[in-house]
Amino acid sequence: MSKKIILNCIKIGVCLLILTALLLRTAYVVRDKQYTSVQDNFRQLPKDSVDVVFIGQSHCFCSIDPNLLADEYGIESFMLATSAQTVPMSYYAAKEAIECQHPKKIVMEVAYCANDFRTVEDGMTHAFFDGMPNGKAKKEAIKDLIDKEDRIYYYLNFGMYHTRWKDLTEDDYKSNLTMKRGEYYSEDVFSNWDYPVVAADEKKNMPEEMERYMDLLVELCKEENVELILFCAPFGIQDDFDDRREDLKERQRIFNYIEDYAKEKNVRYYNLFNELDSIYEYGLNDETDWKDSQHLNASGQKKLTRYMAEKGYFD
């Protein structure tokens, strides 16, 4: 090979290196850290420093405050729940949790057991996958849940986030992330909360595919010697439309069914819809403690976290 060709190859190599470095850094800067930094933080924790990992969707991170659990009850936990995390996604979140930390307990909020979704809209699914480390769990999850032609976009996700160039703030350039335990707090107040409650013996099977993933999750936790705890956080309806009321009733029937399912699998399950009176007694206030019809705000979150901790649900 002539000297000139070698020199040209070196020049191209240098340019490619600079381009790759720039791309990697830019990809980090533009990434939506509101979601992905949760998993980033999780990975940065010292090995085996987390006792409890929470999985599930927004109802979970709006209901539980992991900082309060650590400060007041000495429970070292981490919130791996993400927006619209479906049951299959939760199964892979549990896999990731075990891969990175091997916690003693995994606590799952089960509201999405009533939804027959493997994944949800693009943005939410990306938020979940893009935060996952490029490990075995991520590979398996992408292979299982994402259509073949879309998989590449989950490995090369720059295309998803590049439009954030116009929303970048100083925090986006920082490498040190601020959320310690994946916590989420909202100060919004929604005072028109309403809900129907069906009788505890009204039951309906959860969708077959979701039950299959729940089985996988139960099996995984047993194999890995991790205790699985299920709970269902209460949520309401925004408007008094009969169809929404009916929809919530249908969901509650599924949450009641999970009671039987959990018993059969020898898993602890707390259906908080059936404990609403006690929770109100404990201080939950419909006028001040909801962020919207579906989610608790920071005040409600603290009350529910204390209620569950004092009842020993995470012991």
Place this chain on the structure above:
Amino acid sequence: MMFNTLSFLIFFPLVVLIYFIIPKKIRYIWLLVASYYFYMSWVPQYGILLFVSTFITYAGGLLIDKIKSKGGRKAILIASLLANFSMLFVFKYFGFSIDTINSVLSRINVSVIEVPFTIVLPMGISFYIFQAVGYLIDVYREETKAQKNFFKYALFVSFFPQLVAGPIERSGNLLNQIGNIENIKVFNAKRIQDGFMIMLFGYFMKMIISDRAKIFVDMVYHEGEYSKFVGLIPIIATILFAIQIYCDFAGYTYIAIGAAKIMGFELMNNFNTPYLAVSITDFWSRWHISLTNWFKDYLYIPLGGNRKGKVRKYINIFIVFLLSGLWHGASWHFVAWGVIHGVMRIVDDLTAKLRDKIYSKLGFKEDDFGLKIYKMTVTFILVCLAWVFFRAQSVGQAVSIIKNMFKWNPWVLTDGSLLNVALDAKEMNVLIVALAILLIVDICRYRNVKLLELFAKQNWIFKGSIIIVTIMAILLFGIYGSNYNAASFIYFQF
């Protein structure tokens, strides 16, 4: 497969790499396979259509070459042309014809004709059929020899960089190069660098400018929304459409030219700074040059061109533009666009001397800078007015949009309304900066500054920096990603 997809960014380097490695003798076979794969990745069945058109024109070319009698040659030419244009008619104009007949019949209360199937327009059918037909006519006129190697000819018709949106190549150029493919020097650093830079510029035009302008245009021209926008908003949307279609089509062409160049093929230039044209005639010598030349050589001149008197000349011009409108789409608003350009082209020709007289009476010199700017502005306004008919979904919508333009509301520029339409201030800023870069490049090209030569002379650090910055800018500011509808290159539909 679109040029601005991840699939193409994997496909192209792979094709080039293998093309560089394999023996010279089978290179054209490899490119043919790659081209059919490229085309069939949309709708595999339409590969058959491409093959049929290729086979008919290939066989037609050989027969014309072989037969000595003029009548026989003509008969074969006509039969081959009929077969090709019939395919074009069925796949592109059948639905339009039935709709037109139905609308006439419904006016006289006759029940409409029902078609029990729908035809999906095959990507780029107008381009490759015109290219194949052009070859056949060249063989008939003995301007080119019939290609005996079927696979080389098939590659000429299906060459993937220019298959679906041109440039519509001529046998004298591309077929000759394919014929001599064994002699193309495979690895040439300067050629690859040039090709890569041309491709990058194409991506810059398409992804940063065209697709960004499209967001604004689509909002203002939306069928249910357009009546809401008046005054400066539809005017700005129309100017942005002029920019969108230029950057879309020229962007595609640059990617095609660059990709072909990397592999050692020189495609013809399809755009030469069209919005710096000083008249409609000048515009058509700069816009979609390959189609203009095709119509000139295979329609205008056979119709008699300017050899049969002024009236006949103008009729010929009108026919060319009418068909050019129809070529762009099976819809009356495309026909209207063609007719408008035909009329403007004729008026331009008729008034050229009078205008020159007026300018000289006013004391303007021919090379007067101000006069040139004035002419460019007037031409651009006329072209934009015609674009309204091209972009609108119907002639009625186009007329309404033009009417809405005459409402006075300059305050939209300052009260924030403009930025509430579809593009916020940050997006607008990116668009303006990108347009400034495009304008500088176009002015350089207009003044015959050889930018690629200039670039090649720079040291590697400068060149590397420019390439890295351009790639980063496209990746960061380009419109693409999972929410992007790859519907994309406007000219694919033709």
